[in-house]
Amino acid sequence: MSQEIPLSSSEIATLWMTYQQKTMIRRMLEYFITHAEDDQAKEIMQDTHMQVVNYIEDIKTILKNEGAAIPVGYTEKDVNVVVPKLYDKMFDIMFLRLLKEISMGLHTLHLTMSYRKDMISLYKELTAFTQSGYDKCVDYLQEKNVLPRPPAVSVPKTVKFAEGTDYMNGLHLFSSKRALNTVEAAHIYYAIETNVLGMQMITGFAQVASEPEVKKYFVKGKELAKKVVSDYSKILLESDIQTPATWGAKATESKVAPFSDKLMMYCVSLFCSFGLGSNALGTAFSLRGDLPLTLVSTAKDILTYGQDGGKIMAKNGWLEEPPSMEDRNDLIK
Structure with a gap:
């Protein structure tokens, strides 16, 4: 009822x-x-x-x-x-x-x-x-000792306030960049951690995809995740912060698909949406001037990649449409 x-x-x-x-x-x-x-x-x-x-x-x-x-x-x-x-x-x-x-x-x-x-x-x-x-x-x-922990940091003993705009330096070629604060480091570290796993996931998908276009799309996604890991790791290393690493969780050499191309494409789409949301939070809470530019550039790449995936799904009849609102213009024709 x-x-x-x-x-x-x-x-x-x-x-x-x-x-x-x-x-x-x-x-x-x-x-x-x-x-x-x-x-x-x-x-x-x-x-x-x-x-x-x-x-x-x-x-x-x-x-x-x-x-x-x-x-x-x-x-x-x-x-x-x-x-x-x-x-x-x-x-x-x-x-x-x-x-x-x-x-x-x-x-x-x-x-x-x-x-x-x-x-x-x-x-x-x-x-x-x-x-x-x-x-x-x-x-x-x-x-099992396989979950990498974020880097340690000295516990703050005092409270500090930014003095002037130097705290936000990072946009100018000749201005020195301050060390990352813990909020910035946390979001960057998290992005690396999730993209490392995502890279392994999509590597497996690329090995077993049936459609050549889908296989090519997954390879492109692997390279995108690799770029994110590389670019963000460089930011951490500039502040002498260790990047996350773990053993295991790798793709095997199997080339037989356990999942349909349709399911794997949706899974990647879900991860893209999650990546965009996480990236937006990281951008919003980053105060060093150069970081939002890097994060926004990454978001643009993820968005474009996700849209390309949507087109492939639609072309192959895999894109189930969400329930639609009434089209009043169509109804009054």
Whole structure:
């Protein structure tokens, strides 16, 4: 029985977006669970998979009660669990951790866009579930000593205020650049960490993609991630800050696809959107004049790359359209 208050356009949009993401995660986890070599990692992924399936059904129920169409999302046709391993040990949980980070941001945003009580409850539950799963991933990776920690810094003993505009130097060729502050270093370090994993992910995708155009697109993405890691690492090293590094989580030599080109393209699109959001935060909180220019240039490259991916998906019939608002001009013709 549908509630008296119908779903708003924002709530329909968030349900559609969540359904797309969760069905993708469901299919990818099915593959990673099949190839898990560590019982603890397998348990973490199985628990996540079970909860994700439940939330997919919850979304279906809400949409059915409203008389709305159920999205296609990603199905059993988009995964092949019996092919060889595409990634080395530890990639599965490191990848899941990053998916949890993306999900936490999305669920919190979707919560603020919801007005019906059942929708608010849904995103509160999703947020709590995602945070719990994220904690399990972090604990596991730290226990295995594969999660790189941000660089140490001396604890501040005094409070300082900027004296004049010298604090923001960095735009001029002959002006000296101050050392990064902790806020700037944190965002740059995080961008490197996520792009290192993204580079490994998309390297695997490039090895197994079926369509030549998709393979070429993934190779381009690998080079973009490599450029981000290189450019941002240089900024850290200029301030004598160590860059993140970890063992494991690499692509294997397999050339057999566990996922459809459609699913892999969507996954890369999701990462692009996440990268743009993270980059925007880094730009907003960077006070040294040269940093926003670098970050904005990176954002432009990511945006262009993401748009190119959208065109490939649309051309191949893989781009499922979000529910549309009524076209009044068309209706009154």
